[in-house]
Amino acid sequence: MTQQDSIRSGLTRRQCLAGAAALPLFTILPRRASAAEFTYKLATGQDPSHPVNKRAQEAIDRIKAATNGRLEIRLFPANQLGSDTDLMSQVRNGGVEFFNQASSVLSTLVPAAGIVNTGFAFDDYEQVWKAMDGSLGKYVRSQIEKVGLLTMSKPWDNGxxxxxxxxxxxxxxxxxxxxxxxxxxxxxxxxxxxxxxxxxxxxxxxxxxxxxxxxxxxxxxxxxxxxxxxxxxxxxxxxxxxxxxWDAYWILGNRKAVERLPKDVQAIVLREFDRSANDERADTQALSKSxxxxxxxxxxxxxxxxxxxxxxxxxxxxxxxxxxxxxxxxxxxxxxxxxxxxx
Incomplete structure (x- = not known):
């Protein structure tokens, strides 16, 4: 079981109740949106108009709302914080907490990630999602974890x-x-x-x-x-x-930065990026036709x-x-x- 699988399993009802009971009263009162405990960055290489950034911003907004402002993620599109290769180093050392990276480029760090780019392997999206939401995707995620990065959702669609x-x-x-x-x-x-x-x-x-x-x-x-x-x-x-x-996009997280977040916040991040993955997939497929x-x-x-x-x-x-x-x-x-x- 990968780190993400453990997070996705969620907290038990007993753990949630015990954790709430142990907290001082002021910590469970509603927080003002400006009082973020954690302020993280998400960098992408795509133009602001690309579906990746549209759906990433929606996920960010939902995360902020669902965590009652505890986690604020700021989006930096269009390589504002550096080139793809620069950012891959930054997310590993913690200078950037989250980063969107294509499998094709990620393969320079995680060779196994490049298997999804095998020439003329996939005929259509039915084959792609069968593999990526199944055993092949799970295998690639496990290999990414070995270099100190975490995948924050199912793969997004690079087309x-x-x-x-x-x-x-x-x-x-x-x-x-x-x-x-x-x-x-x-x-x-x-x-x-x-x-x-x-x-x-x-x-x-x-x-x-x-x-x-x-x-x-x-x-x-x-x-x-x-x-x-x-x-x-x-x-x-x-x-x-x-x-x-065919190429995937992966939302990658710096392991230490992710593990610094409370478990319930981690679960919200994974849930909302997964939701946006589904939306971005639909966007990209529709765009390819139009x-x-x-x-x-x-x-x-x-x-x-x-x-x-x-x-x-x-x-x-x-x-x-x-x-x-x-x-x-x-x-x-x-x-x-x-x-x-x-x-």
Whole structure:
């Protein structure tokens, strides 16, 4: 049982009554909202308009109300407190208490987190949530805990990733050859595109727009929600709907900061971030359906590709064999339970 499972089990009625009886009267009287016992920060890399920040703020507001102002969490979106890699260090040392991180980037610290990004593993959301709300998600959470971080909810949805370019349309796997493509600092994505003949270049997200604008790279890959909110359509011409990788967002907590909170407050935090996870998942899936028309209106040209052709090209390389060896048979079996057999 993970730390989160223990928290989620809640307090027994006897524990609650005994704890209340032991407190001085003034501690159980209603608190003014301004009298926060704990003031924490939640940092994200996404634009304020992204569903992650909308739903995170709603969770924060509910947490403050449900704890009667005991815990106040302040949201810092759009890499205000540093790049993704900077923030991963900050949340580990306690400079930031909570942080939203994609599995693809988290894999640089927790290699097992990258298994969800295995190229062309998931066909649709039914497969994704079967795996992530089941055994595979539980396994990844347990691996994250080993580095001193806690997952504060079920995984949120970063969406299926698509390839955009400024120089040429990507119609099939052969078109990727030699393409200078920005990827996050994520071994899985670098490996995937290297296997398909591209030239992946890791760049922090807060530098992506300028890298595309100055033609340091020709293209990039991200979910449609990110392409929209980061206005990448302004510096890209084509979008190929490859669905090459699904990615998760994890709300991560510094272990000491979380354990410093009273048990009842911890339970509220987990409950409300879980609720917002469900809302954000629905938002992202709805956006993925509506954004194509919106982005087309802004000049982005969409290319419908044969995803099976990309997967078949990948299967001819050592990609799946190599990553199975890295993750191990146990983890790979959990992936295939949700996604189906991989070459």
């Amino acid at each position: 299926f990733r698509q390839v955009t370019t400024s120089t040429r349309a990507i119609n099939g796997p052969d078109d990727l050859r030699g393409l200078k493509l920005r990827v996050p600092s994520a071994p899985m994505l670098s490996s995937l595109f290297t296997s398909l003949g591209a030239s992946p270049t890791p760049i922090n997200f807060n530098e992506v727009y300028s890298a595309l604008q100055t033609k340091l790279v020709e293209g990039q890959e991200n979910p449609l929600a990110i392409i929209s909110t980061a206005r990448l359509y302004e510096v890209q011409k084509y979008c190929s709907l490859t669905n090459h990788v 954004l194509r028309a919106d982005l087309q209106g802004k000049g982005l040209q969409f290319v419908d590709v044969d995803k099976k052709a990309f997967k078949a090209a990948l299967a001819k390389t050592s990609f799946y064999k190599d990553w199975r060896a890295k993750f191990g048979d146990e983890a790979w079996k959990l992936l295939e339970e949700g996604a189906g057999a991989l070459a």
